Amino acid sequence: MGIIRILAPYLTLLRPNLVQNHQLIMARRLYASRTIGVDKNVWVEFTQLAADYKAVNLGQGFPDFSPPQFVQDAFCKAVSGGPQMHQYTRAFGHPRLVKSLAKFFSRVVGHEIDPFEDVLVTVGAYQALFCAFQALIDDGDEVIIVEPFFDCYQPMVLMAGGTAVYVPLRPKGGSSVLSSGDWVLSAEELASKITPRTKAIVINTPNNPLGKVYKVEELQMIADLCIKHDLLCFSDEVYEWLTYDGAKHVKIASLPGMWERTITVGSAGKTFSATGWKVGWAISSGKLIKHMKIIHQNSVYHCATAAQEAVSHGFDREYELFGTPESYFQQLPATLHQKRQKLASCLRSVGLQPVMPEGGYFMITDISSVNVDLNDESTKNESYDFRFVKWLIKEKGLATIPVSAFFSPEHSKEFDKYIRFCFVKEDSTLEAAEEILRKWSQKE
Amino acid sequence: MFTNAAFFSPACEKRSVLLEHWSCLNSTATSVMASRHTHAKRIEGLDKNVWVAFTSLAADPSIVNLGQGFPDIPPPSYVKDALAKAASVDRMNQYTRGFGHPSLVKALSQVYGKVYSRQVDPLKEILVTVGGYGSLFSTIQGLVDEGDEVIIVEPFFDCYVPMVRMAGAKPVLIPLRPKPGKKTVSSADWYLDPDELSAKFSSKTKAIIINTPNNPIGKVFTRGELQMIADLCIKHDTLCFSDEVYEWLVYKGHQHVKIATLPGMWDRTITIGSAGKTFSVTGWKLGWSIGPEHLIKHLQTVMQNTLYTCPTPLQEAVAQGLLLNYKLMGQPDCYFSSLAEELEGKRDHLAAILQEAGMSPVVPEGGYFMLVDVTPLNQDLSHMGDDEAYDYKFVKWMIKEKKLAAIPVTAFVGEESKEQFEKYIRLCFIKVDHKMSMGKNVPPFISFWFAAMETNLITF
Numbered sequence: 001m002g003i004i005r006i007l008a009p010y011l012t013l014l015r016p017n018l019v020q021n022h023q024l025i026m027a028r029r030l031y032a033s034r035t036i037g038v039d040k041n042v043w044v045e046f047t048q049l050a051a052d053y054k055a056v057n058l059g060q061g062f063p064d065f066s067p068p069q070f071v072q073d074a075f076c077k078a079v080s081g082g083p084q085m086h087q088y089t090r091a092f093g094h095p096r097l098v099k100s101l102a103k104f105f106s107r108v109v110g111h112e113i114d115p116f117e118d119v120l121v122t123v124g125a126y127q128a129l130f131c132a133f134q135a136l137i138d139d140g141d142e143v144i145i146v147e148p149f150f151d152c153y154q155p156m157v158l159m160a161g162g163t164a165v166y167v168p169l170r171p172k173g174g175s176s177v178l179s180s181g182d183w184v185l186s187a188e189e190l191a192s193k194i195t196p197r198t199k200a201i202v203i204n205t206p207n208n209p210l211g212k213v214y215k216v217e218e219l220q221m222i223a224d225l226c227i228k229h230d231l232l233c234f235s236d237e238v239y240e241w242l243t244y245d246g247a248k249h250v251k252i253a254s255l256p257g258m259w260e261r262t263i264t265v266g267s268a269g270k271t272f273s274a275t276g277w278k279v280g281w282a283i284s285s286g287k288l289i290k291h292m293k294i295i296h297q298n299s300v301y302h303c304a305t306a307a308q309e310a311v312s313h314g315f316d317r318e319y320e321l322f323g324t325p326e327s328y329f330q331q332l333p334a335t336l337h338q339k340r341q342k343l344a345s346c347l348r349s350v351g352l353q354p355v356m357p358e359g360g361y362f363m364i365t366d367i368s369s370v371n372v373d374l375n376d377e378s379t380k381n382e383s384y385d386f387r388f389v390k391w392l393i394k395e396k397g398l399a400t401i402p403v404s405a406f407f408s409p410e411h412s413k414e415f416d417k418y419i420r421f422c423f424v425k426e427d428s429t430l431e432a433a434e435e436i437l438r439k440w441s442q443k444e
Numbered sequence: 445m446f447t448n449a450a451f452f453s454p455a456c457e458k459r460s461v462l463l464e465h466w467s468c469l470n471s472t473a474t475s476v477m478a479s480r481h482t483h484a485k486r487i488e489g490l491d492k493n494v495w496v497a498f499t500s501l502a503a504d505p506s507i508v509n510l511g512q513g514f515p516d517i518p519p520p521s522y523v524k525d526a527l528a529k530a531a532s533v534d535r536m537n538q539y540t541r542g543f544g545h546p547s548l549v550k551a552l553s554q555v556y557g558k559v560y561s562r563q564v565d566p567l568k569e570i571l572v573t574v575g576g577y578g579s580l581f582s583t584i585q586g587l588v589d590e591g592d593e594v595i596i597v598e599p600f601f602d603c604y605v606p607m608v609r610m611a612g613a614k615p616v617l618i619p620l621r622p623k624p625g626k627k628t629v630s631s632a633d634w635y636l637d638p639d640e641l642s643a644k645f646s647s648k649t650k651a652i653i654i655n656t657p658n659n660p661i662g663k664v665f666t667r668g669e670l671q672m673i674a675d676l677c678i679k680h681d682t683l684c685f686s687d688e689v690y691e692w693l694v695y696k697g698h699q700h701v702k703i704a705t706l707p708g709m710w711d712r713t714i715t716i717g718s719a720g721k722t723f724s725v726t727g728w729k730l731g732w733s734i735g736p737e738h739l740i741k742h743l744q745t746v747m748q749n750t751l752y753t754c755p756t757p758l759q760e761a762v763a764q765g766l767l768l769n770y771k772l773m774g775q776p777d778c779y780f781s782s783l784a785e786e787l788e789g790k791r792d793h794l795a796a797i798l799q800e801a802g803m804s805p806v807v808p809e810g811g812y813f814m815l816v817d818v819t820p821l822n823q824d825l826s827h828m829g830d831d832e833a834y835d836y837k838f839v840k841w842m843i844k845e846k847k848l849a850a851i852p853v854t855a856f857v858g859e860e861s862k863e864q865f866e867k868y869i870r871l872c873f874i875k876v877d878h879k880m881s882m883g884k885n886v887p888p889f890i891s892f893w894f895a896a897m898e899t900n901l902i903t904f
Contacts, residue, residue, distance in 0.1 A: 025681070025683075025711050025712050025738070026681050026712075027681055030587060030683075030742065031586060031742040031745075032585060032587055032588055032589040033589050034589075035586055035742050038745060038749050039741075043542070043752075047541075063538065064534070065534065066534040067537050072531060072532070075531050076532075079528045080524065083516055083517060084727075086518070086524070086724075086728065087515065087516070087727040088512065088514050088726045088727055089727060090499075091496065091499075122751075123751040126752045130751065134487075135484055135487055136483060138486075152749065152752070156749060160484065269539075273537075274537045275537075276537045276539055276540060276756030276757060277755055277756075278751070278753065278754060278755045291483040291487060294490050294491050295487060295610075298487075298581070299577075299578070300575065300578050300581065300751070301495075302575070302729055303729060304729045304758060305728075306727065307755060
């Protein structure tokens with residue numbers, strides 16, 4: 001009798017496990033319908049694979065070198081600052097940071113930005129995008145996404161009840177597509193995708209994964225359509241400081257008629273090579289920001305204080321040094337310019353064809369000339385580039401990301417012969433990759 | 445247009461004037477059309493927020509802020525040191541695992557494995573979020589659908605209702621009630637009527653949200669009370685979202701019980717915790733959800749589509765803090781229990797002084813808030829109009845006239861329960877602020893308390 005009493009709690013705990021394979025816990029569906037179709041995620045899959053095989057990782061987009069000393073110092077200073085550095089700050093953005101951002105970007109955009117009305121600080125640019133979609137996209141709204149697109153835009157549109165409509169950047173006619181500048185948007189194709197239900201268009205410049213830096217006339221074409229059809233524009237500009245070969249980053253929000261309909265998203269992680277701090281922002285007219293604030297106050301409410309304080313100091317320093325050789329916004333692109341060259345020549349030397357990016361962290365490479373036997377049953381039903389990338393991780397110990405992950409289902413087959421490399425890595429990492437590629441090409 | 449590099453050129457300035465003029469004209473023309481840009485329906489009616497309102501009122505440095513729930517004492521030094529150390533490691537400044545930094549989820553798994561007396565899988569049964577707030581959001585977005593009903597116990601931490609509404613679901617409220625015939629001197633004098641609660645469950649009920657220790661009352665639900673709730677969850681096949689951010693702040697004579705440990709509850713409960721409340725670092729905004737894989741995976745889906753990952757160095761530092769205290773669990777210098785001991789002293793002093801001055805504090809069994817019944821003060825606020833509940837007016841009056849900020853308790857209840865709670869204000873006692881220039885006409889009880897603080901009767 002005593003034994004049964006002792007065992008009883010354990011038996012009741014076991015019971016649910018016994019029924020786990022059928023009925024489970026609830027007769028009706030556990031999960032909310034907004035999570036349907038947004039559960040798969042390319043990063044979760046490939047990051048795990050790269051870790052499992054201890055691959056040289058040129059896959060996920062983060063630097064493997066440290067943030068600049070001045071922001072690290074600012075962070076340490078914040079951490080050892082008064083108790084208030086470790087307690088809640090202003091929900092919509094630490095006052096010191098929103099003031100620094102407003103001051104800095106007012107000068108860039110040529111428009112007075114109100115720190116408290118026109119700026120929302122978020123947990124990375126990722127959360128800024130989330131707030132924009134949730135605040136402004138409703139059931140049945142259509143959102144035009146220019147592809148290739150950073151993969152989160154599509155599930156975010158879906159989760160907001162919207163419908164994604166895709167318009168691809170296409171390589172210009174002709175055989176040698178050597179630069180991201182050769183990938184263009186067709187004005188007619190874009191215009192044809194606009195319907196009375198279109199609410200917004202999402203652009204990303206410099207573009208991930210392609211590296212395209214939209215020229216002013218390209219942005220003007222998009223702006224004209226936004227104004228004509230009264231659309232909103234979500235402009236993801238996280239790589240805004242990283243342009244090469246004299247390409248100039250242009251803010252679509254600074255074009256006439258665009259300030260009040262554009263949400264510009266930025267990232268401290270990409271700006272200061274500190275992706276792990278997860279500090280981002282949205283800047284727009286107060287009329288749009290106020291809706292995003294409601295999402296923010298009902299989802300995360302506050303962002304971490306100390307990191308915001310540190311980023312604020314970073315921007316103040318850059319405000320003073322802007323345009324000078326000491327500016328990190330000059331030095332970082334100069335460093336990355338070298339790394340970009342290094343990776344590109346290494347890829348060419350083994351017979352691959354990189355598309356030179358005008359900006360950003362990434363380079364895509366055409367792998368159609370590569371002949372390998374992708375003898376892997378487990379990836380049989382996946383697209384070519386997915387299979388190739390997995391093979392490259394498992395057989396060669398080199399991690400990259402398949403580019404069709406950045407295309408819509410309807411167009412991914414057209415673009416399944418490209419893989420994406422991140423070159424924002426220490427030279428030693430790039431050299432290790434070079435070594436792998438060299439060995440591989442020699443064997444062939 | 446302006447490029448990042450072009451702003452130095454003088455031609456820019458002329459262009460900027462022209463463009464400003466031009467965009468001004470354009471915006472007049474488009475502002476008529478811009479009315480088409482309505483916000484999404486999901487945010488309708490969710491703009492009001494008691495914190496946004498009262499934090500700005502209390503922001504004036506001359507006001508002593510016992511309103512918002514955050515400590516103004518420093519966190520333990522080892523936690524700050526761990527953060528500084530983490531930030532000095534290159535890799536710690538870059539992205540970590542989306543669902544939670546490996547060393548943090550492992551530490552959480554150890555601590556909670558011990559607390560739950562069961563294995564907690566660090567990768568599948570834990571999600572790290574942006575504060576307890578972020579956990580609530582991921583839970584509700586992941587598991588609550590349009591048309592669902594969610595039972596919420598009043599008074600509730602104010603975000604529960606807007607979050608449920610944002611998910612398109614209906615909040616069904618049930619108040620904690622004072623035990624009949626008893627004066628409310630302790631948070632234990634408030635209870636949930638089992639019949640009343642039972643009647644709130646319907647075929648549409650997806651979940652019930654409970655908060656123990658409760659904010660703002662400080663009630664620590666007993667095992668019997670939780671069993672009553674658990675029985676209803678099982679009978680009606682609902683989920684339970686248990687907000688336990690104050691789980692370590694439980695005072696002598698009371699025990700924090702995790703509803704997830706009751707039979708049949710692990711598989712249907714999400715339990716929420718907070719680094720901010722555990723280590724007195726609310727500004728770190730880290731929290732976690734713990735539950736079975738078949739529920740946590742949906743929260744993970746929400747996470748990967750909202751902000752993807754939480755800051756790395758902060759997670760590493762919390763991991764270190766948890767590991768350190770894991771080794772000390774059960775010993776007096778474990779922060780999980782030592783903080784509670786220190787706060788108990790503050791609680792008792794505040795309660796005593798309020799009582800001496802003829803006020804009616806509700807002594808909390810847990811958490812770091814205390815309700816105070818302001819009825820005895822008999823403050824006439826008719827000059828402030830009648831469009832707000834009494835406690836809202838009282839707090840605004842107190843901020844303005846007495847330079848003391850609290851939070852009105854009706855912010856934590858629905859319309860129908862406002863009358864029951866409008867004579868209560870909420871004070872936060874995890875404070876050590878000596879900078880009070882309160883001056884004029886301070887009600888005796890307040891000056892008593894601050895005098896006590898100044899003479900170090902209340903110390904940290």
